[in-house]
Amino acid sequence: MQPVVPNRLPLTDEELRRYARHLLLSEVGREGQERLKAAKVLLVGAGGLGSPVALYLTAAGVGTIGMVDFDVVDFSNLQRQLLHFTSDVGKPKLQSAGEKLAAINPGVRFVPHPVRLGASNALEILGGYDVVVDGTDNFPTRYLVNDACALLRRPNVYGSIYRFEGMASVFAPHLGGPCYRCWYPEPPPPGAVPGCAEAGVLGVLCGVIGSIQATEAIKLILGQGKPLLDRLLRFNALAMSFREHRIPHDPNCPLCGRNPTITELKEIIMSCSPDDISVEQLKTMRERKEDFVLVDVRDPDEFAINEITGSVKLPLTELPQRFGELPKDKLVVLHCKAGGRSARALKFLREQGYTRLKNLAGGMDAWEKRFGH
Numbered sequence: 417m418q419p420v421v422p423n424r425l426p427l428t429d430e431e432l433r434r435y436a437r438h439l440l441l442s443e444v445g446r447e448g449q450e451r452l453k454a455a456k457v458l459l460v461g462a463g464g465l466g467s468p469v470a471l472y473l474t475a476a477g478v479g480t481i482g483m484v485d486f487d488v489v490d491f492s493n494l495q496r497q498l499l500h501f502t503s504d505v506g507k508p509k510l511q512s513a514g515e516k517l518a519a520i521n522p523g524v525r526f527v528p529h530p531v532r533l534g535a536s537n538a539l540e541i542l543g544g545y546d547v548v549v550d551g552t553d554n555f556p557t558r559y560l561v562n563d564a565c566a567l568l569r570r571p572n573v574y575g576s577i578y579r580f581e582g583m584a585s586v587f588a589p590h591l592g593g594p595c596y597r598c599w600y601p602e603p604p605p606p607g608a609v610p611g612c613a614e615a616g617v618l619g620v621l622c623g624v625i626g627s628i629q630a631t632e633a634i635k636l637i638l639g640q641g642k643p644l645l646d647r648l649l650r651f652n653a654l655a656m657s658f659r660e661h662r663i664p665h666d667p668n669c670p671l672c673g674r675n676p677t678i679t680e681l682k683e684i685i686m687s688c689s690p691d692d693i694s695v696e697q698l699k700t701m702r703e704r705k706e707d708f709v710l711v712d713v714r715d716p717d718e719f720a721i722n723e724i725t726g727s728v729k730l731p732l733t734e735l736p737q738r739f740g741e742l743p744k745d746k747l748v749v750l751h752c753k754a755g756g757r758s759a760r761a762l763k764f765l766r767e768q769g770y771t772r773l774k775n776l777a778g779g780m781d782a783w784e785k786r787f788g789h
């Protein structure tokens with residue numbers, strides 16, 4: 417296969433020494449190392465998978481490494497996210513990452529993107545790179561990265577981890593493989609996946625899967641070997657087994673099929689809580705004229721800016737006095753601007769004995785983004 421990075425950058429004497437063990441490999445050699453130096457790789461996520469990928473790609477001499485992450489280092493990250501040390505707790509992950517990577521290889525340019533990846537910025541950010549490595553832990557970002565990569569014709573080196581099992585693949589329709597949507601056309605319905613933060617994971621699993629992702633990124637840059645295109649590699653740490661599954665390209669894929677229905681990036685808002693419903697679900701419930709009460713818990717001055725027609729206006733601050741106005745025998749759907757206050761309202765109402773409650777994930781912002789009014 418062709419190297420995905422066509423250009424090369426000359427090596428300095430110091431680099432010739434640093435990469436001596438690469439230069440001894442005919443599959444890398446001086447030419448390959450120069451390609452690595454010219455390569456730009458974006459890592460989405462500076463966590464469990466992003467850590468080993470960043471460490472190895474930096475050591476390997478990938479010239480530019482971008483990282484997208486807006487999180488700060490938490491104590492519970494240290495069990496698996498090797499980029500971050502105990503002294504980094506509370507620091508932005510990208511700051512912590514930048515410091516470590518510069519110490520490993522000062523010749524590598526580190527580009528931090530301290531933003532939440534969304535439909536509005538993904539094409540611009542991903543478009544500046546040759547290869548994208550997906551180290552995200554949530555479905556909305558995974559679909560966003562997949563869609564953006566397919567639209568931009570960038571290979572997407574996928575990895576995921578759950579408990580004792582990890583998976584890796586390369587999604588690249590433009591190189592003859594499938595995309596993630598060929599495998600799973602749509603994100604799972606809300607409530608069908610465990611809450612975002614509650615799944616356990618064996619820390620060292622990140623090292624296994626992240627190293628596979630780093631290997632695949634390097635192979636793609638060099639144009640060497642056989643990439644994990646249309647193959648899914650499954651690793652089980654307990655059984656210590658690797659299995660390979662074929663993921664065929666789906667000619668009816670909504671993204672990379674013959675008649676694609678997805679031709680631009682859309683925000684995918686998915687909940688982690690079984691209490692949540694998506695804006696799409698709410699719209700369907702309204703169209704079917706289902707029997708429920710929609711409650712807007714924003715402040716009165718926000719009601720004036722926009723509203724979902726037909727919602728009962730009951731600001732969160734007034735809820736303790738006025739919750740009696742809401743029926744207990746009907747489904748109550750709560751919403752606010754982004755979903756935070758309505759989640760608090762839901763918790764409060766549950767404590768008052770309400771059992772039929774839902775929270776609109778993403779709130780008014782998501783509704784407007786999706787339906788424009």
Ligand SMILES: [Zn+2]
Nearest residue numbers: 595598669672
């Ligand atoms: Zn596809």
